[in-house]
Structure formats: C-alpha cells, structure tokens
Amino acid sequence: xxxLVVRRRDQLFATLVIVLGAGLVLWSFAADRADLGTLVSxxxxxxxxxxxxxTAGELLTLRMPSGREIAPLATAGxxxxxxxxxxxxxxxxxVSPGLVVLVAATAFVVSGLLRAARGLPVGVALMAANLCxxxxxxxxxxxxxxxxxxxxxxxxxxxxxxxVVAGGMVLVSAVGLTLGLVLVSAVRAxxxxxxxxxxxxxxxxxxxxxxxxxxxxxxxVALMAPVIGVLALPAALGPLAMAYTAVRQYARNxxxxxxxxxxxxxxxxxxxxxxxxxxxxxxxxxVRIGRILGLGERELRxxxxxxxxxxxxxxxxxxxxxxxATVLAAPADQRDIAAExxxxxxxxxxxxxxxxxxxxxxxxxxxxREFGEPVPMPSRIIKCANAFDDLTGxxxxxxxxxxxxxxxxxGLGYEYDPDVVDALTRVAQDASAGRVAEQRAGAG
Amino acid sequence: MSRVGRHKxxxxxxxxxxxxxxxxxxxxxxxxxxxxxxxATEGVLGVELLILTLLGAVLVRLEQFTLQxxxxxxxxxxxxxxxxxxxxPAGAAVAGxxxxxxxxxxxxxxxxxxxxxxxxxxxxxxxxxxxxxxxxASAAGLDGATAVLSDLALPILVADVVQxxxxxxxxxxxxxxxxxxxxxxxxxxxxxxxxxxxxxYGAIAFLLVVLWRPAGLGPAAALLxxxxxxxxxxxxxxxxxxxxxxxxxxxxxVAAVEAKEPALTGHSARVALxxxxxxxxxxxxPSHVNDLRMAGMLHDVGRTSLPTxxxxxxxxxxxxxxxxxxxxxxVALLRDLPFLEGALPAIxxxxxxxxxxxxxxxxxxxxxxVVDEYDLLxxxxxxxxxxxxxxxxxxLERMGAPAAVLDVLRRVVSRQVGAP
Numbered sequence: 001x002x003x004l005v006v007r008r009r010d011q012l013f014a015t016l017v018i019v020l021g022a023g024l025v026l027w028s029f030a031a032d033r034a035d036l037g038t039l040v041s042x043x044x045x046x047x048x049x050x051x052x053x054x055t056a057g058e059l060l061t062l063r064m065p066s067g068r069e070i071a072p073l074a075t076a077g078x079x080x081x082x083x084x085x086x087x088x089x090x091x092x093x094x095v096s097p098g099l100v101v102l103v104a105a106t107a108f109v110v111s112g113l114l115r116a117a118r119g120l121p122v123g124v125a126l127m128a129a130n131l132c133x134x135x136x137x138x139x140x141x142x143x144x145x146x147x148x149x150x151x152x153x154x155x156x157x158x159x160x161x162x163x164v165v166a167g168g169m170v171l172v173s174a175v176g177l178t179l180g181l182v183l184v185s186a187v188r189a190x191x192x193x194x195x196x197x198x199x200x201x202x203x204x205x206x207x208x209x210x211x212x213x214x215x216x217x218x219x220x221v222a223l224m225a226p227v228i229g230v231l232a233l234p235a236a237l238g239p240l241a242m243a244y245t246a247v248r249q250y251a252r253n254x255x256x257x258x259x260x261x262x263x264x265x266x267x268x269x270x271x272x273x274x275x276x277x278x279x280x281x282x283x284x285x286x287v288r289i290g291r292i293l294g295l296g297e298r299e300l301r302x303x304x305x306x307x308x309x310x311x312x313x314x315x316x317x318x319x320x321x322x323x324x325a326t327v328l329a330a331p332a333d334q335r336d337i338a339a340e341x342x343x344x345x346x347x348x349x350x351x352x353x354x355x356x357x358x359x360x361x362x363x364x365x366x367x368x369r370e371f372g373e374p375v376p377m378p379s380r381i382i383k384c385a386n387a388f389d390d391l392t393g394x395x396x397x398x399x400x401x402x403x404x405x406x407x408x409x410x411g412l413g414y415e416y417d418p419d420v421v422d423a424l425t426r427v428a429q430d431a432s433a434g435r436v437a438e439q440r441a442g443a444g
Numbered sequence: 445m446s447r448v449g450r451h452k453x454x455x456x457x458x459x460x461x462x463x464x465x466x467x468x469x470x471x472x473x474x475x476x477x478x479x480x481x482x483x484a485t486e487g488v489l490g491v492e493l494l495i496l497t498l499l500g501a502v503l504v505r506l507e508q509f510t511l512q513x514x515x516x517x518x519x520x521x522x523x524x525x526x527x528x529x530x531x532x533p534a535g536a537a538v539a540g541x542x543x544x545x546x547x548x549x550x551x552x553x554x555x556x557x558x559x560x561x562x563x564x565x566x567x568x569x570x571x572x573x574x575x576x577x578x579x580x581a582s583a584a585g586l587d588g589a590t591a592v593l594s595d596l597a598l599p600i601l602v603a604d605v606v607q608x609x610x611x612x613x614x615x616x617x618x619x620x621x622x623x624x625x626x627x628x629x630x631x632x633x634x635x636x637x638x639x640x641x642x643x644x645y646g647a648i649a650f651l652l653v654v655l656w657r658p659a660g661l662g663p664a665a666a667l668l669x670x671x672x673x674x675x676x677x678x679x680x681x682x683x684x685x686x687x688x689x690x691x692x693x694x695x696x697x698v699a700a701v702e703a704k705e706p707a708l709t710g711h712s713a714r715v716a717l718x719x720x721x722x723x724x725x726x727x728x729x730p731s732h733v734n735d736l737r738m739a740g741m742l743h744d745v746g747r748t749s750l751p752t753x754x755x756x757x758x759x760x761x762x763x764x765x766x767x768x769x770x771x772x773x774x775v776a777l778l779r780d781l782p783f784l785e786g787a788l789p790a791i792x793x794x795x796x797x798x799x800x801x802x803x804x805x806x807x808x809x810x811x812x813x814v815v816d817e818y819d820l821l822x823x824x825x826x827x828x829x830x831x832x833x834x835x836x837x838x839x840l841e842r843m844g845a846p847a848a849v850l851d852v853l854r855r856v857v858s859r860q861v862g863a864p
Binding site for chain 1: 589647648650651654655658659661662663664667668669670671672675676677678679682683686687688689690692693694696698699700703704745748749750751752773776778782783
C-alpha cells in the first residue's frame with residue numbers, strides 16, 4: 001500500500017516537490033546518459049556500498065517524540081555520497097552531481113519498495129524533498145568553484161589543508177540538509193494543515209542534535225576514504241549510530257511517559273466517573289487543534305498531558321456526574337473538579353505547568369475578552385475539545401458531530417475562543433488536519 | 445572507570461594505611477613508566493599533546509553521569525587511547541596524568557592521586573602495547589586498507605585491551621587492599637558494563653587517529669568524531685530527565701490515591717521504602733528491590749476505582765466478604781506499562797499474604813503484604829488505635845503472616861528506630 005502523499009486534499013506543494021525530484025532524476029539521467037554505463041561499471045563497488053547503506057538507513061527510521069519519522073543514517077549516507085572523492089583501492093569517485101542524484105534516488109526507490117512490501121507507509125514527497133537537498137550538496141561540492149577550484153578538487157590538492165576541506169564539506173552538508181528540512185516541513189505543514197513556520201521550527205529544533213551528527217558524517221567518510229577505502233562509510237556511521245541509539249532510547253522513554261500519563265487518565269474511567277477513552281479522545285483532538293494553531297512542541301506536550309488529566313479531579317466525587325460530562329455540570333462544580341485535579345497534579349513539581357492548564361480549563365472565553373483574564377491557549381483548547389467529546393460521546397456519526405458543533409457555535413465568543421472553534425471545525429471535518437505523520441492502522 | 449575517591453569519601457576505611465601504601469606504589473609505577481618511555485619518544489611536548497590534553501581535560505570535566513547504574517561512554521577514555529597512538533607512551537602518560545587528576549567532583553586528594561597515577565600508567569602501557577605489536581609510530585605513512593588494518597587497527601585494539609586490563613587490575617588492587625567490598629561486588633559490574641564500552645572506545649579512537657594523521661586533518665578530527673558522541677550524551681541526559689519525570693508522574697498516581705482516601709496519606713511512600721529495605725535485607729538483587737519499591741508505591745492504585753464513599757467512610761480493611769477487589773483493578777490499570785512488569789505479581793497477590801491461603805505466593809507478594817499491613821496498623825489507617833511496632837508485629841503473627849518476612853521486618857524496623 002504505497003501511500004502517495006498526493007491524495008484527499010489539494011497537495012499543491014507536495015506535488016511540486018515530487019515533480020522537482022522527478023525532474024532532477026530525469027535531468028540527471030539525460031545529462032549522464034552517454035557515459036552512465038561506464039560510470040556504473042567503473043565505480044561498481046563504491047556505488048553498491050552506498051546504495052546498500054542508504055537503503056538500510058531508510059529502513060532504520062527513528063520515530064521522534066512528536067511522531068515524525070526521520071532516517072538520519074540514510075540522510076548521512078546520501079550526503080556522504082555528495083562529497084566523497086578519492087577512495088583507496090578504488091577509482092577516484094570523479095562523477096557529476098547527476099550521478100549522485102541517480103544513485104541516491106535508486107536507494108530511495110529500493111527502500112520505498114521494501115517499506116511498501118512490509119506494509120509501512122512511504123512518503124514519496126518526503127523522499128523527493130531529501131533528494132533535492134542531496135542534489136544541492138552535490139552541486140556545491142562538485143561544481144561550485146571557490147578560488148578557482150571546487151571543494152572536491154581542494155581535497156586532492158596538497159596546498160589546501162584538509163581541515164579547510166573538512167570545514168567546507170560540513171558547510172555544504174549543512175546547506176543540503178537544511179534545504180531538505182525546509183522542504184520536508186513545508187510538505188508536512190501543507191499535508192496536515194499546520195502553519196509552515198511552526199512546522200519548520202519544530203522540524204529543526206527537534207532534529208537539531210541529530211542534524212549536527214549527520215552533517216559531520218559526510219566529511220568523515222570523504223576524508224577517511226582515501227585511507228581505508230569503502231570501509232570509510234560503515235566506519236564513519238559508527239558514532240552517528242551511537243547517537244541514533246541514544247536518541248531512540250530517549251524517544252521510547254518519552255512514549256513510555258506518555259503511556260504512564262495515559263494510565264493516570266484512566267483512573268476516572270475505572271472508577272466509573274468518565275466515559276471509556278474520553279480523556280484519550282480529548283487529548284487527541286486538543287493536540288491537533290494546538291498544532292493547527294501553531295503551538296510549539298513543549299506547549300503541545302503540556303497540552304496533551306493536561307488534556308489527558310483534565311477530569312482527574314472527578315476521582316474524589318462522592319456522586320459521579322452523569323456520563324462524566326462536565327460540559328453539562330454546573331459551572332461551580334466544573335471549577336471544583338478542575339481545582340481538585342490541579343491540586344493532585346501539583347504533587348509532582350515538574351508538572352506545575354500541566355496543573356495550571358487543568359486549573360484554567362473551565363474559564364469562559366468572555367473573561368478573556370471582557371476582563372483580559374490571562375487564560376492560556378492550551379486551556380481554551382481543552383475546554384473546547386472536552387465540550388466536543390462530551391457532546392458527541394466519541395461518535396463520528398456526521399449528524400451527531402454537526403449537532404455538537406452547532407451547540408458549540410452557540411457558545412462562540414462567550415464560552416469558547418473563536419479561533420479554537422475554527423480549528424476544531426477543521427479537525428472535525430478533515431481526519432488528517434493537525435497531525436504530523438500519516439495515521440497507521442490502529443494508531444491514534 | 446576508576447573514581448576511587450567517591451566511594452570512600454568521608455568514610456574512614458578500615459585499612460587506611462595499607463591503602464595509602466598501595467596508592468604510593470601505583471604512583472611510583474606511573475612515574476617509572478613515564479621515565480622509561482621518555483627516551484623512546486622524541487618531542488613529547490608538542491602542540492598535538494597540548495591539544496589532546498586540553499581536549500581530554502574538557503571532556504573529563506563534562507560531568508560523568510550514570511544512567512540506571514551504567515556509566516555512559518567516558519569520552520576522555522577515547523582521547524587517552526588516541527594519545528597512546530598519536531603522541532606515544534610518554535605523551536599518553538602526561539595527558540593521562542592531567543585527565544586522571546581532573547576526574548570527578550568532590551574527590552579527596554588521595555583519590556585524585558590514585559586516579560592521576562592510574563590514568564597515567566594505563567596511558568603509557570597502552571602506548572607500549574601499541575608499539576610492541578607493530579603499530580606504526582604516530583600512525584604515520586600508512587597506505588591502503590591492508591596496511592591500515594595490520595599496522596593501525598589491530599594495534600589500537602591491543603592497546604585498548606591493555607588499557608582496560610590495566611584499569612581493572614589497578615582497581616582490583618584498591619578493592620583488595622582497602623577491603624571496601626568484595627571483588628565480585630566491585631569488579632564484576634565493571635567488567636560487565638565497561639567491557640563492551642571499551643570495544644566501542646577502540647573503534648572510535650581508530651576513527652579519530654585515521655582522520656588526525658593519515659587523512660591529514662589534525663586536531664579538527666576531534667570535532668568531527670566527537671560531535672555525534674556529544675549528541676549521544678545529550679540524548680542520554682534527556683533520557684535521565686525523562687526517567688525522573690516518570691517518577692514524578694507516579695507520584696501523581698499516588699497523590700490520586702491519597703486524595704481519594706486521605707487516611708492513606710504517606711502510606712504508599714512508607715510502604716515503598718520499607719518493602720525495599722526488607723527486600724534488601726533479605727538479599728534480593730538491585731532490580732528485584734526496585735520492583736518491590738515500585739510495587740510498594742503503587743499497590744493501592746486500584747483503590748481509586750472503589751466508590752469514594754466507601755473509601756472515606758470505611759477505612760481500608762480486610763473485607764470479610766471475600767478478597768479485596770482492588771489489587772486486581774490496580775493490576776488492570778498498570779498492565780500496559782512494561783517497566784512495571786516485575787512489580788505486578790506482588791501488587792496482585794499482596795493481600796493474600798496476610799489474609800491467608802497464600803502458600804504458593806512469591807516472596808515479593810509476602811514482603812509487600814506484610815509491610816503494607818504493618819504500616820496500616822502502625823499509622824492507625826486501619827481505624828483503630830495506632831499500634832507500636834512490637835504490637836503490630838505481634839498482631840501480624842496472630843494473623844498468620846509469613847514468619848521469615850516478619851523476622852527481617854523486625855530487624856529492619858529496630859535498626860530504623862535505633863538510627864539517629
């Protein structure tokens with residue numbers, strides 16, 4: 001099931017990036033058509049090693065805490081290909097940027113087919129975006145002349161210190177990688193209806209440490225290759241692999257903490273106070289609204305935790321309220337429940353921000369409008385998402401959803417923040433709005 | 445991996461004099477190795493040694509940190525190994541002395557001297573080992589993959605093994621002389637956790653050396669090679685933060701129990717502490733004790749699913765109408781958290797340890813059951829008067845609680861009462 005990104009909605013930018021990537025491949029093919037056969041047979045060993053490593057890297061993706069999947073090992077391998085020159089025991093890798101593009105594209109296609117065969121989603125537009133980054137790095141390293149010669153020629157010139165070459169290669173890799181990130185974030189922003197700048201900010205900040213490790217890998221490969229040959233690629237990926245392992249462990253633990261908070265949110269369900277999966281649904285809707293409104297990753301995390309725990313205060317009620325639907329409870333009771341929940345959460349000093357969001361979730365929007373009360377955006381989002389789920393009971397029946405939206409619109413500007421309601425409308429209409437990655441079957 | 449000072453800080457060891465003599469001997473060994481190596485190396489005090497030493501010093505001062513008992517890659521060990529190759533035995537001895545002396549915070553002078561001597565000696569030994577098995581001096585003039593393998597990669601591996609063995613031997617010496625612990629309890633964990641790390645150090649030092657010398661990059665090589673490792677270190681720090689935040693979230697779980705039943709305030713934390721102490725005193729391993737602590741912390745989570753009225757009106761009691769439903773409910777809530785897997789059986793069965801019918805129970809469930817009931821009796825959460833610890837143990841005996849656990853509990857409690 002190749003999940004072409006062009007689907008469902010207008011995906012103008014994604015289409016553009018795919019066309020750009022395909023155009024690069026075609027142009028490279030046309031330019032190098034004459035000596036493609038010779039090039040491939042001359043560099044067969046080098047090419048094979050690179051294709052194998054990039055393909056493997058694409059299969060070893062890393063799921064970051066936000067849900068983005070990245071493939072740092074593949075990116076590093078492809079960027080190494082862009083800068084590599086002399087290789088011990090092999091012919092000098094003296095090729096045009098076009099061949100670099102073709103080789104990287106081959107590896108991307110092979111890995112895409114393998115992923116599809118294993119039933120994993122394939123992001124064609126994301127691969128095309130990365131290919132553009134690699135192409136730019138290759139063009140810069142192999143054809144852009146500074147002081148009369150290219151970076152690639154500098155490496156073989158004894159008059160140029162290798163430290164300068166390494167610096168140049170780091171720069172070139174950084175430019176290529178950044179371009180890739182910019183395009184990837186634009187594709188994601190369009191696909192999931194989130195503001196592009198906040199998508200870029202999250203993409204860059206979340207990937208920043210790994211990006212640092214990725215940009216030094218290419219130069220390491222290129223500079224070691226004249227000494228140890230094609231072994232340079234697997235050898236230089238060692239340190240990056242260590243960073244990869246560490247980040248993966250950290251990301252997994254983040255996911256575990258999320259599950260632990262999920263457990264906490266189920267206490268009220270187990271006690272019969274709230275409806276099955278109510279907290280999870282409110283959290284899911286809240287985070288999507290938050291993304292559409294451009295909240296940062298840190299805020300989104302607090303929002304998610306607060307949304308999960310927004311009904312925790314019900315746990316001490318002696319008489320459960322019907323269906324746990326706080327939207328139908330008296331305002332004073334709503335406030336008591338929120339305050340009790342916040343009090344319990346405050347037992348953990350690191351969750352102070354979450355507690356504050358839970359505390360503020362019942363304040364009507366008119367207090368913000370009329371009295372300038374500083375109610376944080378995440379609290380306004382939880383208020384709205386909670387009302388939506390209380391009213392629909394988790395049903396996605398269009399009639400039920402429409403009735404709930406109508407009811408929420410009645411409180412527009414008085415109870416609920418109009419911007420939040422707009423975002424909720426988009427979330428309710430479009431199953432992909434406000435996500436970061438394609439939904440997998442069974443995943444929320 | 446030495447960090448001797450930290451273990452002994454503030455605690456007078458039984459054989460202070462013997463330890464001092466041992467440290468003196470190790471220092472002499474280090475000086476002797478330096479003296480032997482000096483004539484064999486020319487131009488030791490070059491710019492490269494200065495840069496490597498500075499780099500090592502910076503990395504040493506980056507706080508060493510351990511995660512779940514395992515020390516994450518000490519980056520300066522990689523630099524020390526690279527020194528053995530790039531600046532020879534004498535250079536490595538000098539650099540090692542500086543790095544060793546700067547190791548750790550709050551290390552007593554004696555510990556610093558030992559660390560300094562240890563790092564210097566192992567640095568020199570690594571350098572000698574590298575040359576002895578045919579390593580090219582300063583890794584110069586290498587050409588082709590075969591030469592790199594035989595004249596550089598393999599000798600680095602040997603130097604790596606020698607440094608590791610040297611460290612283990614010198615550390616064993618400290619343990620034997622000062623009798624701070626058994627060889628099994630100190631050395632075996634080091635072998636287990638650091639053994640594999642040292643293979644990794646070898647691989648990374650190899651990259652550093654190849655880039656530095658044959659590839660002609662010089663000191664810039666360190667930036668390329670160490671950047672990803674600093675990233676890894678950053679990620680492990682984030683992980684450590686996540687783990688502590690996990691602890692905080694569990695505190696909230698407990699807070700929810702206590703909000704529901706105020707009589708239980710502080711009960712979970714006390715049970716966690718006491719259960720861990722009893723488990724420790726019974727000789728259970730660290731991860732087992734940790735499972736017990738978690739079980740103690742969360743054993744009442746299922747009570748949040750009981751009606752509030754019951755919780756507030758009737759204080760927790762062994763229901764006469766059959767087994768309590770709450771342990772089952774607690775387990776159902778916590779089941780999908782893999783890190784609590786080891787704690788669940790105890791949570792599930794702990795009531796049976798004191799309610800009878802628990803012949804087939806695990807030791808964890810017995811400990812948790814006894815400690816839980818003990819704390820309820822002593823704290824007065826059972827509703828009656830607060831019992832003294834003797835009365836509580838006697839009452840538990842009458843209930844037919846397992847005698848072995850009660851014995852240990854009595855000992856642990858009397859030690860706690862006796863403590864200042």
